[in-house]
Amino acid sequence: MARRWRDIGVLAGLLFAVNVVARLIIHFGFDGDDTAADRVSLGMFVLIGVILAVLAFVWGRRRPLGEWSADVAGTVLVAMLLTVLVGPLLVGDSPFAGGAGTFFAQIWLYLGAALAGTLVGYLVATALGLDHRSQGLKRYAELKAAKPRKVVRR
Incomplete structure (x- = not known):
């Protein structure tokens, strides 16, 4: 059971790290250029989807669907909350700086990329x-x- 929680924590940390790297690239490299920032964000969501696709492929071979899908759902929930609430603070923004529409758009995009992957x-x-x-x-x-x-x- 401890290994299961460790795997969930490591995966959530990896997904959050992908978001942090994307935010830092946008903040330091493309500050003010919305087109480049959108491309980096799209790349981040694609990378999150690829990571989860590989994970689903590997875990799907080893364990029953009901067991690993709960782990992936918990991981995505934790990583999404970190990404939406803590990620903006790392680059000096507020989680709600772009308004409610941007906040909820981040949630839907993250969940969509995770589900698709x-x-x-x-x-x-x-x-x-x-x-x-x-x-x-x-x-x-x-x-x-x-x-x-x-x-x-x-």
């Missing part, structure tokens, strides 16, 4: 037959095919 990773694993359930069904089919059929006498 997780779905892509798990669907690729499922399509390739590498997810936990498919592997269990494959083992069951191999076990049933290996046993000779019993002859019933009448």
